[in-house]
Amino acid sequence: MPLTGLWYPRSSRPLFLPLFSGKVAAGFPSPADDYIEKTLDLNELLVKKPAATFFARAQGESMLGAGIHPNDILVIDRSIEPVPGKIVICALNGELVVKRLKRLENQWILASENQYYPDIRLHDELEMVIWGVVTNVIHAV
């Protein structure tokens, strides 16, 4: 699925919010749980390498199976090694697209995660550049 809009993380003072130590299921945390075990700053959680991290908004539905919906924000880290299995951003035809990188019998494949969208097999005439690796998806509900 193509990307629209690319942003860079804005450096700001960390915002520490309390993190519940028990996993919150659809009910309520038990009163017996320790309510605050530690604090969490989203920047720390999502942006490991600020210099190499970018945000982008996804468009299209070819990666629904991976939990990426249209308008979700992707956290992209360029410093991570792109290996098979990772969801990567790659440059094809002058635009940046999101695919899962796969390798099958010596062939590189850019796979969609939606039965209605085809995989792209890489061959000699077709060259693409891997732009970065997606580490997190932020999905508004």
Next chain:
Amino acid sequence: MLPLLALVDCNNFYVSCERMFRPDLIGKPVAVLSNNDGCIVARSQEVKDLGIKMGVPVFQVQNLIRRHKIQLFSSNYTLYADMSARVMSILEEFTPSLEVYSIDESFLDLTGICSHDPIVYGQRIRKTVYRSTGIPVCVGMGPTKTLAKLANFAAKKWKQSGGVLDLSDPGRREKLMRIVPVGEVWGIGSRTAARLNQLGIVTVWDLASQPVDRIRDQFNVVVARTVMELNGISCLELEEIAPDKKQIVCSRSFSRRLTEYRELAEALAEFCSRAAEKLRYQSSIAGHISVFIRTNPFNPNEPQYQRAAGITLPSATQDTRVIVGAANRLLKELFREGYRYQKCGVQLGQIQPTSLPDQMDLFNLVAFGQAGSEKLMQAVDRINRRFPKGIAVAAAGFDKTWKAKAERISKRYKGLITKRKKSYAKVLKVQKGHRALL
């Protein structure tokens, strides 16, 4: 232990920034335009090879642009500032001592860090920067800043170097100096070069071989220091400019709550005037402006709204009009109807002294457009001192005067969501060469 300094600089920086999001343009002719899309201020190697000079007006080269399909971009300072910050923060990891020299160049002190194999270290720097940011850089190394700069020039010019060159070895130094014209040395301008040429000093080696005293007498101490530096004697120290924590803030709580945009804008304009006055008083310029507005946090019965926004200026300024204009733009982003605002303010950051030799950018037409602003501001200050009620800055309408034409700005940073065609069948052949760097 022999000192080892490195000069790392980005190749065709503005162009490289634009290519970062368009890897299909690697190897293709790309140019970046000035404010108002008037002149070419950055060229890719392919554009340089076509003989197009720096600063040439676009209309003069329209034919070449059409014939060679030169891709043009409006200058996007937000992008360049961000990418520069990224590159510098990566370089920081390679050295205990970093001097950011300009938006795309830094000196690194590598003394004692990689004496076993500086070239390998230099390659690691290149690879890491490219991997994380997509910006290609070259690394020049030597025992002095001047030699590091010379090495960088050579690394860039001669591809066989692989983008990294070390001039610590005197033999290699001499070999290079004998083939480089003296005008390429850092600090030797065209006029000095012409004078040197007249004295028979044509290559860098010729200059380095001169007695220092003779050069000091015939020219000046600066050129004399350059001769010493070329011979491996360090005269220029690394200047670590500590991040300027100084900020100038001007804000006030209101005696009555404000609800209209116009009222906030007027108050903000006044705060900007005062802040700019303080700037001018201390002979500084500011590169960053932020604005905040908020309701009264101590009144729980009222709906709360508290936000701030900031912007980096393409050119640091002390001109009230520029500051008011920027603050207005930020206010437009922040203002929301239906709130009763209790306070607003402006904060000026990235403060530097006016005397610092700023990169004299050809393309800082914002600065040129404000020619005479210094005189104007001085006059304003004089009048304000004599007549305390003084000259008020008209807050309306400034937004329009410095809005530059930027038709070809790289779309992604406009914040607009542009529709892209989903065509996976058509693909473009991308250069093989740069893959080796990934």
